[in-house]
Structure formats: C-alpha cells, structure tokens
Amino acid sequence: MTLHVHQPVSPEACPALVLNADYRPLSYYPLSLWSWQDAIKAVFLDRVNIVSRYDKTVRSPSFEMRLPSVVSLKTYVKPSRFPAFTRFNVFLRDRFTCQYCGSRDDLTFDHLIPRSKGGQTTWDNVVAACSPCNLRKGDRLAHDVGMIPHRLPFAPTVNDLHQNGRQFPPNYLHDSWMDYLYWDTELDP
Template sequence: AEGLEHAHDQLLRPGLNRPTVIRLRQFVRVPFRPLPLTRRNVFHRDGHRCQYCGISSERLSIDHILPRSRGGPHSWDNVTTACLRCNVHKGNRTPREAGMLLARQPRRPLSGPLFEAQRQMASGGHHEWAKYVDGWEGEAGDAAALVA
C-alpha cells in the first residue's frame, strides 16, 4: 500500500505523517456486511431533513411509513426521517391517510463502504477523500442521491 494523502499535523513517528488515504497495490476482498439500520444511518441517508416538510433540525425522529402497530416492518423501505411535528401529526396513519407526501421513497443504501465514506465527509471529516469517492458533491443532501 502507498499513502496518497497525509495528515500533516499527526506524526506516526518522526518523518512519517499519518496517512488519510491509501492506495492498495493488490485487491483485498472485504466480506459483504449489510449496512445496519440505525437512526444515524437513516438520518444520513435522508440528508438530515424531514422527508415530509423538508426542515433540517436537531430534533429529528424515525417514522415508520406503515406504522408498526399496523403490521409495518422495521426495514429500510419502511422508515424515514421526520421532524417531531410531522411525526406527531402523522401519528398511527399512513402518509396518504394523514394527507402528507414523502420527498422521496426510502430505500436501502447501495453500499456500506461508500455510504460510510459519505457519512464521514458529510460530518465534516476527511475532506481529502472527496476526489476519490465517485459522485460526491460535498453537500449534505448528496448522500441521498447515491441511494438505490
């Protein structure tokens, strides 16, 4: 492996900066692990915005589109980000029954490693990764554009 980008303020030892981007000289197979369905991952997928009203707030919640009390699964396709106001308004109803529209249909993100790289960059870290991650534009909502 070779270092392509380095943290100039972090030394591993004198004369050797910590690499932040490395290029592997041979392919290393990484076992596939599905991306876990967590609040943090759902918020990142949805660009940290309510999918009903579009507000970006620190007081976001997870909404089950088909409520779990009505048989809805806890799955990528049935959860979305909602502000507390929209989540309370929707309550135990479907968006249609509540007269609400989703900004986009939720889906499972394409790739665990790509999703994680985008999440790291969106949170303000590792800006140097951007030129190596296809499709990254550098805005919070762009991660959602790379969802299947």
C-alpha cells in the first residue's frame, strides 16, 4: 500500500510518543519517540493502541488515517533495572556536567584511577569531565592533583537515569504528550 500525505509532512515531523502498556513512556531520555511511519506500521501490525492523534492525515487510494501522536504498546515491556554502561549514560548520570569544574562544554570521560595505573572502565571509576580538566588531570590520581569530583561515580539504576533525564526535556514536546510525561513526579503545593 502506498500512502500519500494529505498535508506536507517531513519525515522528522509528527513523531509519536511511545508509552508502555502501563501508559508510562518507555524512556524519558532520550524520550521514546517513533516516526509517524513506524507508528502507523505498529498500528497495522496490531502492536499498539492509538491514544491521541495529530490533525494531519495520511491517505492511500483506499485508506485515510490521522497520524498518531501518542501510542501505547499492547504488551508490557519490562524495563531493565540496570542500564547499559555507555558514554551517553555516564553523561546522563552526571547530568552532562564536568564533575571537576562544573562545565557543560566539550565533555569526555575520565578514569578516577587511570587505566595506566590499573583502573578499569566501569561505572565506579569513570566520571564525566570536560577536555581541559581531563587533560589537566592526565594519568594521575584525582586526589594527587587536587581534583576531587563533585559526586563520586556509581552504577545508576534506570530510575536514576530517568530522574536525571527529566531535567533535560527534548526541544519539542507536543501538547498531546503532556498528560503522559512526568505524571509520576511530585506536584508543587
């Protein structure tokens, strides 16, 4: 089936917020989004329920559909309790901030115990660091050069990363998503 877009829609436009079967986003950061094409495919494969729709429509000769803006999975996906050890997740754990000087520019990561001294690339030994701090510390121990991280590194849970991710909302949030984002956070009195 060939779909023709009724109104001009770029591939990046009209993403669908993807909720788990319990109506919570699959992830907060990065926010769980599908392209409108993937959302429509999931609808046809009967894998999702449409929760909310955009005003934009796609058409084929025998079919017309308003684009989904929010979909929920029909089958619950159990979230992992322990996130993957990735550069992005280290930055997210450390809130995209150099743990030595507080800068948010030119981030890399630093081994508290340098690899040259037997340090491993693990959650408990790696912190986000800006390039100038990383170069200044070099292959020395942090305490030897007076560079103590603001927060000691730790292995975060998925919930830790979700909490941090909520502090960095994406550039674009459609109005239809707001009822499903951040609903489990504390309300102001």
